[in-house]
Amino acid sequence: MIKSKRISVMVASFFLAISGVSGTTAMKEHKGTLPLKNFITRDGDKLMAGDQEFRFFALASSNLHQNEEQLLPDYSNRFPDEYEIRDTLTSIRQMGGTATRCFTLSIRKKGQEEIPVYIEGPGDYNESAFRTLDKVLQLCNELDVRLILPFIDSHSFWGWRGVKEFAAFRDKDGNVFWSDPQLKEDFKNLIQDVLNRKNVYTGVLYKDDPAILAWQLGNELDSYIYDNQLADREAFWKEQITHWSQEMAAHIKSLDHNHLVMEGGGDMAKFLGDPHIDIISRHYYVYWNAWAGRSTDLADLNRKDKQQTKAAGKVLIADEFGMGDTEVLVKFMDEVIRNGTSGALLWGIRSHRRDGGFFFHGESGGYASYHWPGFASADNIDEKNLLHTLRQKAYQIRGLPEPPLPVPTPTPHLLPIHSVDDILWRGSTGAAVYDIERAETPKGPWKIVGKGIEDAVPDRRLFGNITAPKGKTYYYRIKGRNISGETDYSNIQESAMTVHMQPLKEKALEEVRNNILSFWMENTVDTANGGFYGQIAPDNTPDREANKGIVLNARILWTFSAAYRVLQDEKYLKIAQRAYDYLTHYFLDKKYGGYYYELDSMGEPVDPRKVIYCQAFALYGLSEYYRVTLDEDVLKQALDLYRLMKQHALDTEYQGYFENFTRQWKLMRSAWTDSSLARDKSLNTHLHIIEAYTCLYLVWPDDTLKKDITAMLDYLFLEKMIDPDAGHFRDFFSRDWQALRDDMSWGHDIEASWLLLETAHILGDESLIKKCEELALKIADFTYQGISPQGGLWNEELSLSRNVPYSWWPQSEGVIGYLNAWQISHNQKYLDTANLIWNFIDRYFIDHQYGEWINSLDENLTPRPFAKVGFWKAPYHNTRMCLEIITRADDMLSPPAK
Numbered sequence: 001m002i003k004s005k006r007i008s009v010m011v012a013s014f015f016l017a018i019s020g021v022s023g024t025t026a027m028k029e030h031k032g033t034l035p036l037k038n039f040i041t042r043d044g045d046k047l048m049a050g051d052q053e054f055r056f057f058a059l060a061s062s063n064l065h066q067n068e069e070q071l072l073p074d075y076s077n078r079f080p081d082e083y084e085i086r087d088t089l090t091s092i093r094q095m096g097g098t099a100t101r102c103f104t105l106s107i108r109k110k111g112q113e114e115i116p117v118y119i120e121g122p123g124d125y126n127e128s129a130f131r132t133l134d135k136v137l138q139l140c141n142e143l144d145v146r147l148i149l150p151f152i153d154s155h156s157f158w159g160w161r162g163v164k165e166f167a168a169f170r171d172k173d174g175n176v177f178w179s180d181p182q183l184k185e186d187f188k189n190l191i192q193d194v195l196n197r198k199n200v201y202t203g204v205l206y207k208d209d210p211a212i213l214a215w216q217l218g219n220e221l222d223s224y225i226y227d228n229q230l231a232d233r234e235a236f237w238k239e240q241i242t243h244w245s246q247e248m249a250a251h252i253k254s255l256d257h258n259h260l261v262m263e264g265g266g267d268m269a270k271f272l273g274d275p276h277i278d279i280i281s282r283h284y285y286v287y288w289n290a291w292a293g294r295s296t297d298l299a300d301l302n303r304k305d306k307q308q309t310k311a312a313g314k315v316l317i318a319d320e321f322g323m324g325d326t327e328v329l330v331k332f333m334d335e336v337i338r339n340g341t342s343g344a345l346l347w348g349i350r351s352h353r354r355d356g357g358f359f360f361h362g363e364s365g366g367y368a369s370y371h372w373p374g375f376a377s378a379d380n381i382d383e384k385n386l387l388h389t390l391r392q393k394a395y396q397i398r399g400l401p402e403p404p405l406p407v408p409t410p411t412p413h414l415l416p417i418h419s420v421d422d423i424l425w426r427g428s429t430g431a432a433v434y435d436i437e438r439a440e441t442p443k444g445p446w447k448i449v450g451k452g453i454e455d456a457v458p459d460r461r462l463f464g465n466i467t468a469p470k471g472k473t474y475y476y477r478i479k480g481r482n483i484s485g486e487t488d489y490s491n492i493q494e495s496a497m498t499v500h501m502q503p504l505k506e507k508a509l510e511e512v513r514n515n516i517l518s519f520w521m522e523n524t525v526d527t528a529n530g531g532f533y534g535q536i537a538p539d540n541t542p543d544r545e546a547n548k549g550i551v552l553n554a555r556i557l558w559t560f561s562a563a564y565r566v567l568q569d570e571k572y573l574k575i576a577q578r579a580y581d582y583l584t585h586y587f588l589d590k591k592y593g594g595y596y597y598e599l600d601s602m603g604e605p606v607d608p609r610k611v612i613y614c615q616a617f618a619l620y621g622l623s624e625y626y627r628v629t630l631d632e633d634v635l636k637q638a639l640d641l642y643r644l645m646k647q648h649a650l651d652t653e654y655q656g657y658f659e660n661f662t663r664q665w666k667l668m669r670s671a672w673t674d675s676s677l678a679r680d681k682s683l684n685t686h687l688h689i690i691e692a693y694t695c696l697y698l699v700w701p702d703d704t705l706k707k708d709i710t711a712m713l714d715y716l717f718l719e720k721m722i723d724p725d726a727g728h729f730r731d732f733f734s735r736d737w738q739a740l741r742d743d744m745s746w747g748h749d750i751e752a753s754w755l756l757l758e759t760a761h762i763l764g765d766e767s768l769i770k771k772c773e774e775l776a777l778k779i780a781d782f783t784y785q786g787i788s789p790q791g792g793l794w795n796e797e798l799s800l801s802r803n804v805p806y807s808w809w810p811q812s813e814g815v816i817g818y819l820n821a822w823q824i825s826h827n828q829k830y831l832d833t834a835n836l837i838w839n840f841i842d843r844y845f846i847d848h849q850y851g852e853w854i855n856s857l858d859e860n861l862t863p864r865p866f867a868k869v870g871f872w873k874a875p876y877h878n879t880r881m882c883l884e885i886i887t888r889a890d891d892m893l894s895p896p897a898k
Contacts, residue, residue: 034141034202036210039258042278044313047213047260047342054146055342057333057394058097059349059370060320061088064147065102065133066118068159068361072829073787074836078116079132081354082139083426088351089143090429091372094406095387096394101148101319101345102136104219105194107161110168114789115159121169122186123193131200137211138201146213148262148319151191154224163224175228178240188251195256207256214260214279216319217248221265242266249276262317272312279315279342280305284332286324287365298328299335306339318344323367326382326389333393343397346370346390355828356415356424357460373405373432373482375456406430407485412478414493415828420468422826423476427455428487431480436463439475442492446477460827468495504819505889507838511846512882517563519851520556520875521575529602531582532556536869540850547606547871548599550587550614553579555874557621565628566883573628580625580634583618588637592664593644598871608663612649613685615641620692626699638696642705645689654736656681656716657689680735683721683745686712687752694759706763713759717752718771727775727782745796746786747810750817753779754884757820773824780821780830783814787833790861791840805864806857808873811841812881819888853878 038050047054062068064085067077080088092100106117106129118129140147153162164174167183177183195207195215206212224230225237249261253276263271264281271277282305284298295301298321309316321332321344329346336344350359350369361369367381374384395402408431415424423436436450450463468474474495480487523540524532531553534546557579564572586603587595589610595618598607622638625631648665649657658680660668690712697705720737721729728749730739753776760768786794793810814837822830844861845853847868855866855873867873 034204034210036141036144039210040146040213040260042260042315045310045315045340045342047279047315054098055397056097056099056146057336057343057390057397058092058095058100058145058345059390060102060345060347061092061100061349061351062103062347063350063359063361064088064100065136066106066129066160067359068103072836073784073789073833074791075114075116075789077354079129080351082135083354084351085132085136085139086143087427087429088349089139089145090409091349091351092145093143094430095372095391096398096400096402098144098398099146099148099213099343099345101150101216104150104153104160104162106159107152107165109156109161109165117161119166119190123189125193130197134197134199134201137199137206137209140211141202141209145211147211148213148216148317150216150219151194152187152218154218154221154265155227162218163221174224175230178237178244184244184247187248191248191252192255195252207258210258212259214262215252215256216262216281217245218263218265220283221245221263223265238267242270246270246274246276249274252276260315262319268308272308272314277314279317280309281317281319284318284321285347286322286328287363287367288323291364296324296328298324298332302332302335302341303339306341310340316341320345320347322347323363323365326386329386330389330393333390337393337397346386352427352429352455353460354426356426356455357462358427358456360458371456373430375432375454377454377456377458405482405484408432408480408482408487411487412480412490414476414478414490417476417493417495418822418828418831419826420474420495421464421466422461422828423463423465424460424828425455425462425478425490428480430482431455431487432482434478434480436465436476436478437489438465438468439477440473442475442494464826465495502889504835504838505886508882508885508889512563512879512886513567513569515846515851516853516875516879516882517560517572520559521571523851524556524869525575525578526601531578531586531603533869534601534871535867538847538850538854538863538865538868540868542869543867545601547601548586548603549871550583550595550597550611551617552869552871552874553583553587554595554614554617554621555876557583558617558624559875559879561621561624561628562883563879565624566886576625576628579621583621584637587618589663593640594665595641596663609668610648610661610663610665612645612657612659612661613688615645615649616685616688616692619645620688620695623692623695623699627695635699639700642693642696646708651681651735655711656686656720656733656737658735659685681733681737683729683731683733683748683752686716686721687748687755690717690759691755694762697762709759710763710765710768713756713763713768713772717756718768718775722775727778743796744786746783746793747795747807747813749779749786750783750793750810751813753783753817754813754820757824776817777821777825780818780833783817784833787814787837790844791836792844792857792861793837805859806844806861808845808853808855809877811837811845812877815841815881816884819885823888 040054041048067080105119107119108117116126116129118126120126152166153160155162156164163177167174167177170182172180172183197206221241222238230237245263245266249263252261260278261276262279262281263277268280271280284301286296286298289296302318306316318336318341322329333344348369350361350371352358358371368378370383370387372387374387392402408428410428412428412434413426417423433452433454435448436453437446438449439446449465449467453463455462475492476495477492478490523536526533531548533542534548535543557576560572560576560579564576586599589596594610594615596605597609597611597614600606619638619641622634626634626638648661651658658667659682662668690709693705693709697709723730728744729752731743731745732740734740757772757776760772788794792806793814795805795807795810815834818830818834822834844857847854852868854863855868856864858864
């Protein structure tokens with residue numbers, strides 16, 4: 001994020017001198033001049049553009065310069081790009097509008113430094129944000145749309161913030177914003193810096209830009225009184241806000257002699273008499289007026305307001321109106337035309353998205369954002385009829401006949417096709433519908449496979465070509481149309497899944513072969529005492545005296561067995577055999593059965609407990625090893641362990657498994673000696689039991705085992721462990737499955753989302769598959785709360801307090817979980833998230849100096865000095881991630897079975 005302190009004329013000029021192509025080229029092209037020549041001026045109660053009265057109907061465009069709809073965890077869609085800005089402004093022009101109003105400049109909130117905003121602190125601005133506003137003004141000039149620009153919001157809406165957050169920069173309460181000399185000086189400096197900013201695309205100062213219709217001090221400033229339930233509303237607070245507004249309006253006028261000032265959040269009578277305030281702002285809402293017990297006759301309210309402003313010789317603009325029945329809004333528009341109100345903006349428009357479809361935004365009372373030219377998805381708010389009526393009024397208020405609708409523009413752009421079930425495109429402004437064609441070669445012949453398709457769909461499932469056979473490559477193109485004509489054909493896109501899966505597969509192959517597995521083969525083999533070292537430091541120094549845990553050894557067994565099965569490299573099978581031999585000779589309790597919890601470095605038991613979590617991993621490793629060796633002795637060991645677990649640990653009364661036993665299989669209270677929470681059962685243990693049982697079922701499809709797995713999946717996971725409302729699993733339980741604490745473990749949730757679906761598929765139960773697919777998407781959506789702005793998955797939240805450091809294993813599960821969600825839904829956001837987490841892994845977790853992955857990071861993304869190899873730090877999670885990517889890619893890329 002590029003920041004600048006006090007963007008003055010001199011600083012901005014210097015920035016332009018050293019900036020890249022876009023800024024310097026713009027200077028050469030425009031030379032400080034703009035297409036719009038006339039500033040909007042005031043003649044009494046009228047606005048003028050030159051010698052012509054300026055009146056308008058259009059839509060407010062709150063997201064024109066900043067995207068309120070945060071859909072990507074890394075905020076990369078925070079600021080609109082040129083396509084999205086142009087789409088909004090072109091929509092307004094196609095509706096006959098010549099003006100709009102964006103929302104305020106966003107302000108950083110303490111504790112939310114990761115959210116990009118315009119104002120980072122007093123005199124501290126986000127240059128990339130202001131470049132977005134620069135682009136808005138450049139396109140306003142090009143498209144002949146005048147912009148009302150408010151500075152600050154009275155509310156503290158998420159992502160925008162306002163008065164309170166501005167005061168918090170100086171560690172002051174929001175109530176003193178209106179009177180504190182330091183805060184007032186800060187705000188005056190903000191005004192000065194914005195007015196004197198030089199646009200990097202046009203070379204023109206904001207205060208010299210005719211695209212700006214008026215400066216507005218803030219949005220609904222007097223709402224601050226009511227939002228904060230302040231007493232003495234009229235006698236004290238409204239007077240303070242009014243005085244502040246008058247002082248700031250005078251300050252603007254002292255710096256900018258070109259532009260008008262608009263305000264309405266205070267004492268209207270005083271504003272009418274203030275020489276520095278030119279335009280009175282009014283908001284007219286049916287829904288909110290009814291909620292507050294005020295009149296919902298918007299026409300009557302507007303008529304009375306206009307009588308006052310006309311008498312005082314001031315302009316009236318309804319910069320927001322709406323949220324009511326079309327009949328009421330049309331009556332209001334007719335009154336605006338009749339009484340001379342200069343303009344009115346319907347609330348509000350949302351643009352096309354760069355990644356397909358439209359942005360959507362819900363309002364109170366069931367109302368929502370509008371999308372031009374109106375679509376069936378918004379018939380409940382009469383979108384088509386209202387927008388086309390607004391277009392009629394936009395020309396009527398200007399004294400012009402309504403022309404035919406323009407042909408949609410620009411040509412639509414097909415986005416890369418990840419799946420023929422989910423074809424997305426960048427839409428054309430004004431296109432009512434689209435026609436989609438398919439061919440087997442890029443040159444045709446073409447066949448229409450979708451006709452009259454709308455792209456205003458809330459879930460962005462724009463089109464699925466269900467007639468396309470899996471595994472066959474097709475080519476697609478698209479065109480948009482409305483009643484006036486159609487666009488040219490779009491670009492052509494190939495449908496093969498290789499477009500996105502092949503690069504991901506290649507990354508996974510490189511990582512698992514040349515970093516993860518090679519590290520473990522080269523650094524962990526204990527040639528002196530057998531097996532593998534129990535601990536290795538971050539710089540790869542082994543602790544030759546460290547104890548050896550069953551979890552590490554069992555995970556090595558599973559890892560290298562699975563790696564051999566997928567990658568077919570004999571050297572992996574040799575490591576798997578070493579792990580199996582050590583497991584059998586040292587960890588296996590030959591007297592009581594099961595596997596010891598921990599050995600010393602020489603292989604002698606130091607903790608002979610039978611922890612079911614660990615037994616499950618031993619079973620998982622043995623089952624996978626049998627898949628690649630078909631050694632009956634291995635299968636016998638696996639079956640012996642399965643039967644021991646059922647014999648000693650199965651709770652026949654409440655179902656599920658107890659977790660901790662002595663060497664002789666006598667029940668102990670808690671599995672973890674350092675646990676502060678006494679519990680009988682846990683999600684984590686049962687997740688790995690079902691994982692192990694499912695792997696065993698692949699090699700031993702026994703009916704009883706199938707029933708065991710089905711009961712765990714359908715009853716325990718889908719009924720007892722899940723929090724159905726929130727979409728995540730509870731972690732710890734009493735014997736009768738009462739949740740003991742409302743924790744969230746992001747890694748376990750997203751891991752379960754794909755593991756349970758895999759189990760359902762192996763069982764072949766269609767009902768369970770459907771339930772698990774729905775659950776996987778719900779968990780994926782819920783887990784977005786656990787993704788940091790940098791793209792990593794936090795560990796957990798314990799009793800509502802976030803444990804922010806990162807561990808290696810949730811990142812691996814996040815990639816698989818979101819890849820799995822994409823395969824289910826074909827929703828691009830899930831694939832984007834999988835790639836986002838992969839990039840986080842590559843940047844922060846892969847140890848590019850010593851190999852393998854770093855154990856964990858602190859809240860500052862600094863590696864913590866924890867062992868790279870240890871009781872819990874094994875190659876299991878990250879190897880499995882890579883193997884899942886490889887096998888899923890192969891499945892998707894392979895031709896359909898004949």
